[in-house]
Amino acid sequence: MDDFRAFDVGAAEAFDDVVQAVAERQGCGADGGGGKARCGSGAGQKRLAPEIWEKVKTHPCYSEEAHHHYARMHVAVAPACNIQCNYCNRKYDCANESRPGVVSEKLNPEQAAQKVLAVASAIPQMTVLGVAGPGDPLANPAKTFKTFELVAKAAPDIKLCLSTNGLALPDYIDVIKTFNVDHVTITINMIDPEVGAQIYPWIFWKHKRVAGKEAAKILSERQLQGLEMLTERGVLCKVNSVMIPGVNDEHLVEVNKAVKSRGAFLHNIMPLISAPEHGTAYGRNGQRAPSAHELKALQDRCEGEMTMMRHCRQCRADAVGLLGEDRSGEFTIQKIMAMDVSYDIKQRRAYQNKLEQQRLANIAAKNIAAKHAELETLAGEATDVRILVAVATKGGGRINEHFGHAKEFQIYELGARGAKFVGHRRVDHYCQGGYGEEGSLDTIIGAINDCAAVFVAKIGHCPRDSLIAAGIEPVERYAFEFIEQSAILYFKDYLDRLKRGEVAPAARGDARIRQGAFVSA
Amino acid sequence: MAYKIVASQCTSCSACEAECPNVAIREKNGVFIINSKKCTECIGYFDVAQCVAVCPVDNTCIIDASYPRYQAGSAA
Ligand code: SF4
Ligand code: SF4
Numbered sequence: 001m002d003d004f005r006a007f008d009v010g011a012a013e014a015f016d017d018v019v020q021a022v023a024e025r026q027g028c029g030a031d032g033g034g035g036k037a038r039c040g041s042g043a044g045q046k047r048l049a050p051e052i053w054e055k056v057k058t059h060p061c062y063s064e065e066a067h068h069h070y071a072r073m074h075v076a077v078a079p080a081c082n083i084q085c086n087y088c089n090r091k092y093d094c095a096n097e098s099r100p101g102v103v104s105e106k107l108n109p110e111q112a113a114q115k116v117l118a119v120a121s122a123i124p125q126m127t128v129l130g131v132a133g134p135g136d137p138l139a140n141p142a143k144t145f146k147t148f149e150l151v152a153k154a155a156p157d158i159k160l161c162l163s164t165n166g167l168a169l170p171d172y173i174d175v176i177k178t179f180n181v182d183h184v185t186i187t188i189n190m191i192d193p194e195v196g197a198q199i200y201p202w203i204f205w206k207h208k209r210v211a212g213k214e215a216a217k218i219l220s221e222r223q224l225q226g227l228e229m230l231t232e233r234g235v236l237c238k239v240n241s242v243m244i245p246g247v248n249d250e251h252l253v254e255v256n257k258a259v260k261s262r263g264a265f266l267h268n269i270m271p272l273i274s275a276p277e278h279g280t281a282y283g284r285n286g287q288r289a290p291s292a293h294e295l296k297a298l299q300d301r302c303e304g305e306m307t308m309m310r311h312c313r314q315c316r317a318d319a320v321g322l323l324g325e326d327r328s329g330e331f332t333i334q335k336i337m338a339m340d341v342s343y344d345i346k347q348r349r350a351y352q353n354k355l356e357q358q359r360l361a362n363i364a365a366k367n368i369a370a371k372h373a374e375l376e377t378l379a380g381e382a383t384d385v386r387i388l389v390a391v392a393t394k395g396g397g398r399i400n401e402h403f404g405h406a407k408e409f410q411i412y413e414l415g416a417r418g419a420k421f422v423g424h425r426r427v428d429h430y431c432q433g434g435y436g437e438e439g440s441l442d443t444i445i446g447a448i449n450d451c452a453a454v455f456v457a458k459i460g461h462c463p464r465d466s467l468i469a470a471g472i473e474p475v476e477r478y479a480f481e482f483i484e485q486s487a488i489l490y491f492k493d494y495l496d497r498l499k500r501g502e503v504a505p506a507a508r509g510d511a512r513i514r515q516g517a518f519v520s521a
Numbered sequence: 522m523a524y525k526i527v528a529s530q531c532t533s534c535s536a537c538e539a540e541c542p543n544v545a546i547r548e549k550n551g552v553f554i555i556n557s558k559k560c561t562e563c564i565g566y567f568d569v570a571q572c573v574a575v576c577p578v579d580n581t582c583i584i585d586a587s588y589p590r591y592q593a594g595s596a597a
Contacts, residue, residue: 081538
């Protein structure tokens with residue numbers, strides 16, 4: 001799977017094009033005013049304390065806005081794990097913890113550091129290195145911290161982050177601080193041992209296997225203790241939770257409160273991935289995944305409590321490149337060990353400064369446009385109508401993707417208060433065979449079935465007819481325009497048509513969440 | 522006796538390697554193996570065999586019946 005896109009290291013020109021294309025992507029503004037986050041995580045400037053915003057603004061995992069601009073990579077140096085989760089099948093690595101899918105290449109710390117330098121030299125916007133697995137980084141402390149040490153020495157400008165289940169976390173607080181790790185993600189699925197016993201069959205604790213509620217109780221205590229210790233010391237902590245219908249879905253509201261009160265700055269609720277073919281305990285016993293509506297409803301309920309993250313695509317732990325744009329095939333062990341890497345920190349800084357200026361200019365332009373459209377268009381509209389629309393975008397906050405090329409759709413909720421980003425729907429797996437195929441089109445429709453319209457840069461005849469038949473309006477007239485501005489105009493028009501009786505406020509169905517890791521083809 | 526690893530089941534996660542009190546486990550050709558001369562079944566160290574307890578795949582670290590039971594104090 002890693003070789004989906006062969007890359008010739010010598011093809012510097014082609015590479016420049018890629019980097020250039022990436023650089024041209026514009027910002028997906030995070031905050032449009034009214035205190036409402038507009039895009040992605042809602043990790044917009046106004047909702048976060050300035051010192052936290054300063055830290056997260058260039059982190060592609062934490063800010064919807066940044067993930068179009070900056071790249072992160074994970075290196076798979078941590079194979080061992082100290083707990084067992086029902087959503088994980090270790091034969092194929094962990095399905096939900098950090099990289100749903102496959103980490104095919106395990107690296108030792110020296111190889112990992114070389115890979116990081118090679119990638120960072122080729123992609124100047126690579127600013128974040130994460131260790132997330134495939135097991136638990138803190139169950140492999142020597143490998144994890146050796147990697148950090150080597151990278152920090154050779155490339156001090158790269159931010160380090162790690163993801164953990166938290167069991168070993170309280171033991172490594174000082175080391176984490178020493179290596180100046182500024183982002184730690186803890187996966188917390190419960191705070192109640194009754195719930196935990198249904199998620200974790202056992203933990204390895206003090207040289208013994210501990211099972212059931214006792215295990216869950218220890219795990220939960222360690223997680224919350226670790227979270228507290230880190231936030232007390234000023235280390236940024238994000239919490240990931242896997243939403244498991246009927247097990248912890250209601251309970252995650254409590255989890256949200258608990259982690260917020262302990263200083264977590266972001267809570268990312270992810271849907272369970274439990275396809276039977278993944279061979280996880282949940283996959284085998286038929287535990288279902290949540291629907292898109294259920295996920296959104298839960299995220300909405302928690303949003304009042306704290307900043308939610310809605311743009312997580314559940315990438316693989318060895319993904320390279322901008323989020324959703326997996327380039328790991330270009331950097332296999334053989335290729336990187338053969339590379340002659342010259343790490344030029346000055347050049348990287350200059351590039352990043354340019355990128356940052358471009359990003360800010362774009363956010364400003366977009367926010368002005370959206371604000372303008374909102375004031376002009378929705379003034380005096382008092383309506384309870386709310387609709388969802390799907391948007392085909394390559395980033396930059398614009399409607400700039402062809403329907404058939406879209407690997408995912410951004411979902412916006414439109415209402416009297418404007419347009420709000422509420423999530424992604426991935427369709428990447430299905431469109432590989434080219435669009436127009438019956439099967440893949442059905443899948444796309446299934447993924448955006450709850451939307452009233454889909455905004456695209458362009459769309460062919462065949463999918464257009466199928467969408468209309470499914471009650472989803474294909475909209476091409478806002479091609480290459482800003483998303484939010486267009487969405488507001490569309491909504492205004494929709495309300496007018498509703499008044500004239502031209503569209504029926506049909507209740508839309510629910511949508512399916514695509515199963516599996518995000519690997520763009 | 523000593524423990525052995527069923528190669529076809531091993532995910533090569535390395536978790537057992539770090540836990541073995543006798544440094545009896547190492548990687549070989551992509552999977553992990555136990556040196557039966559070094560394995561003491563954890564006797565003298567822990568109540569349960571560490572490799573068994575930590576391994577994510579049940580029935581992967583198992584007793585190798587072709588060796589006699591380890592006797593504490595004897596040279597296995
Ligand atoms: S039983 Fe104990 S001594 Fe033997 S290999 Fe396993 S961990 Fe090592
Ligand atoms: S813990 Fe089990 S799966 Fe992991 S390396 Fe050891 S024997 Fe293999």
